[in-house]
Amino acid sequence: MVSNPPQTHDSTLTSLQQQLPDMPVTHHGCSRRTRVQLDLMLLAIEALDLSGSEKILSLAHQLELNSVLSDRVTVWRIRNTNPLRRASRRRPLSQEEAKVLTIIICKLARSMMLQLRRLNQEAQQLREQNLPLDKHPQLAVYLSRFRTHFRSRMNPRRSGVMVYDTDEKLDNLAVELLEKLLFCTGTAGLTRFWVSLFDGEV
Amino acid sequence: MVVRRKYSLPGCTLVVEGLDDPNRDSQSQQSTRSRLCVLVSAECHVLGKPDALAGGLDFLDELVAATSDYTQSFLGMGKVAVQSPHSWITLTPLEGGLHRLNLRSPQNGTTSEPLQIDLTTLQLFDLVDVVDQLLSDRLTLPDRQLNLLPRNRRQAKNEEPVSQRAAPLALGVSSLLVAAIALSPLPVPEVEQPRENVIEETEELSEAIATPTANDSPPEPSPNPQTGESQVELADTVTPIQDPDLLAALRYKLYHEIDEAWTTVPTFEDDLVYRVSVGEDGAILGYRPDSDRAREFDDETPLSNLLYLPVEGGTADVESLAEYKVVFRSNGVLQVSPWDGSSRPSRTPRITDVATIDQLIFEVRDALYDQWEETPVFDRNLDYRLAVTEAGEITQYEPLSDVASVYFGELPIEPLYNPAAGVEIQDDRVTLVPVAEFRVVFTPRGTIQIGPWDGRR
Numbered sequence: 001m002v003s004n005p006p007q008t009h010d011s012t013l014t015s016l017q018q019q020l021p022d023m024p025v026t027h028h029g030c031s032r033r034t035r036v037q038l039d040l041m042l043l044a045i046e047a048l049d050l051s052g053s054e055k056i057l058s059l060a061h062q063l064e065l066n067s068v069l070s071d072r073v074t075v076w077r078i079r080n081t082n083p084l085r086r087a088s089r090r091r092p093l094s095q096e097e098a099k100v101l102t103i104i105i106c107k108l109a110r111s112m113m114l115q116l117r118r119l120n121q122e123a124q125q126l127r128e129q130n131l132p133l134d135k136h137p138q139l140a141v142y143l144s145r146f147r148t149h150f151r152s153r154m155n156p157r158r159s160g161v162m163v164y165d166t167d168e169k170l171d172n173l174a175v176e177l178l179e180k181l182l183f184c185t186g187t188a189g190l191t192r193f194w195v196s197l198f199d200g201e202v
Numbered sequence: 203m204v205v206r207r208k209y210s211l212p213g214c215t216l217v218v219e220g221l222d223d224p225n226r227d228s229q230s231q232q233s234t235r236s237r238l239c240v241l242v243s244a245e246c247h248v249l250g251k252p253d254a255l256a257g258g259l260d261f262l263d264e265l266v267a268a269t270s271d272y273t274q275s276f277l278g279m280g281k282v283a284v285q286s287p288h289s290w291i292t293l294t295p296l297e298g299g300l301h302r303l304n305l306r307s308p309q310n311g312t313t314s315e316p317l318q319i320d321l322t323t324l325q326l327f328d329l330v331d332v333v334d335q336l337l338s339d340r341l342t343l344p345d346r347q348l349n350l351l352p353r354n355r356r357q358a359k360n361e362e363p364v365s366q367r368a369a370p371l372a373l374g375v376s377s378l379l380v381a382a383i384a385l386s387p388l389p390v391p392e393v394e395q396p397r398e399n400v401i402e403e404t405e406e407l408s409e410a411i412a413t414p415t416a417n418d419s420p421p422e423p424s425p426n427p428q429t430g431e432s433q434v435e436l437a438d439t440v441t442p443i444q445d446p447d448l449l450a451a452l453r454y455k456l457y458h459e460i461d462e463a464w465t466t467v468p469t470f471e472d473d474l475v476y477r478v479s480v481g482e483d484g485a486i487l488g489y490r491p492d493s494d495r496a497r498e499f500d501d502e503t504p505l506s507n508l509l510y511l512p513v514e515g516g517t518a519d520v521e522s523l524a525e526y527k528v529v530f531r532s533n534g535v536l537q538v539s540p541w542d543g544s545s546r547p548s549r550t551p552r553i554t555d556v557a558t559i560d561q562l563i564f565e566v567r568d569a570l571y572d573q574w575e576e577t578p579v580f581d582r583n584l585d586y587r588l589a590v591t592e593a594g595e596i597t598q599y600e601p602l603s604d605v606a607s608v609y610f611g612e613l614p615i616e617p618l619y620n621p622a623a624g625v626e627i628q629d630d631r632v633t634l635v636p637v638a639e640f641r642v643v644f645t646p647r648g649t650i651q652i653g654p655w656d657g658r659r
Contacts, residue, residue, distance in 0.1 A: 028567075031571070032568045032571040033571065117324060120323055124299060124324065127298050158572060159572050179327075182324070183330070187334040191350060192273060192277060
């Protein structure tokens, strides 16, 4: 009854990448927001799954995206285009690199679909009951890992980081990312997430 | 033949019924599923909600547009109410992470109460996904496909009907709160003095640098030997500093030192003028009021606190110094100009390395985006000239139009403005730090364009 979207089938590099429309970017590459968003989504994935960073690479090989994401160092360099990072590099993020990260994020999110649904539901219920988010053990683990990752990797001197100066604010960011990851798991999640990375900032 | 399709996820089910293509040829029958080409009805159930949403093709199109737009806005910019004034299905964010779906009846929308369904994010996701499943199903309404366009803040805002602009107040999203306040027709509250202060000051500074003008000519030096405040006798043995670079650097330093220390709100009504002597290391060696008024209000200025007092007592042993006219204006603006009015300040040295400039473009753009949280309320491009040091500090700025001055407070320049980084003190000598100049354009769409100043001149 339910039709399968084309992207759930094994696809080649080109078909996956072709599925993502080209967006307007300058010769400086993708906008700041795009770079921040992609890195934070990966950070959330790593907080959900401790082996997340290995999976980024293995998935890249599996999807034949390793021409862009060849090794750990490349992944690190690309993620450090996030200006909020301590080791941020003033290196542009090309549209192709952004596409590859987007594909990886959505694939990984899809593989965690049940977990994402459950955690989102828990977060919502706790909020409705006005209970602290760490009442739920699995959610608590995710939140505390996310806070640790975020604080160890982001530059506390950037104002974009300073706005998350309390556990509560970081937890809200972590939950927001959980929600976004949930939308990445959807039928059109890949396209939706990709397009949302561009809001006219060129 | 009637075709019925059901798209479901745990939280939401969408059922569509329609007719297949009457003209289809027999070859296409190889597919076991027939094509639903003409929609008769669509019905959407959200688990746990008593009301089903149902309607025809118009309803489905509205549902698709509303959920799709809202989702993109949710993914892209956080929770922003995206509404088209004419649509009869809308989604608005609620506090506590819920999303309210409002459904007005298109026929008699004015009289009947709209139907409201509050969705959790999970339910919203399921709703979006059943819609996406339908759109990606090539055998159901092939002419309806997912059509996504990047959104931006301006679009999102413009689609909000005026009556809805107060709604974000309930959201608890601070940036929206700010936007809502900015949009409200209330008169603008009293202008904050520091902000105005900075604009004027910079204009004056940059103006003075470009053209040391006649209207700034100081009053005749009026030596007043009786003044007790003067700590330095301007003896003939002391040589005035001639080096224009040094004079300019000292002026910067003096300006910013006083500006930083001047924190009280003026109670005086006339401008206070002082003649201030500065050593070549930038220390304030002495000053004297230029009028009785200035003497009277001396306590209100930070000059006496900033005065350099030699450790061993007595007077400072100086070889050369520069004299500046320092004006404390009653509106809180500070002006510093050469006392004799004639020494032509040199231009700040320029960064010439292309790679550095290219990198700075990046850095400045990032920093500005980083700071820019307000939704633009201006309707045209705002241009500024910025001077930026190699370390990425903004040391000068200049609005390039009246509108640009007016909306300055909306923009992220001020928090990044660090004039003190424009001078460097090394071996007791003050030098101007080289800068690169950029033209920055803030657009009403919320984007920032930046390029080298001379590259676009």
